[in-house]
Amino acid sequence: METANTExxxxxxxxxxIIHPGQPADKHTLQAKGVIIEKAGNLYLRFEEKQNGQVIRTTVKLGxxxxxxxxxxxxxxxxxxxxGTPRPGTYGNGPAMFNLLVKTKELQIDTDKAGAVGDFHVHYELHADGALLGTYKLQISFMEGQK
Incomplete structure (x- = not known):
């Protein structure tokens, strides 16, 4: 049976x-190899990163x-x-899991027609228990490459 998914x-x-209240901005960059998958009309970007010797798998659904x-x-x-719609989120590290409220200020997704080149930009606030944890700006760029 054929599948309509392309990877x-x-x-x-x-x-x-990342800007935490009362602190200077903290900037990070990461380069990784990943895959872009088209499934049911959405694009899914998947990649892995290592942090303190541990692997973190990330999937970004781009609608x-x-x-x-x-x-x-x-x-x-x-x-x-x-x-315009605050949404519930979660964050956990080890056994602790925290409920968050995600307030999106800007969201921009640009991809070429084939979905092989794109930019994802989001500016958002994270809140927990009614308090602002921080303001975040994230940009993820991807371009067709080699495995």
């Missing part, structure tokens, strides 16, 4: 800026009006993004 190898570049970041492994995270 292509991509090079991933991630840039993030037309919404996006979702899911991380598993050393960190467990689920962050849904939707402009």
């Amino acid at each position: 292509r190898a991509v090079d991933v570049k991630l840039r993030s800026t 037309d009006e919404e996006a979702l970041i899911m991380r598993s492994g050393a960190v467990q995270m689920r962050l849904p993004f939707s402009i």
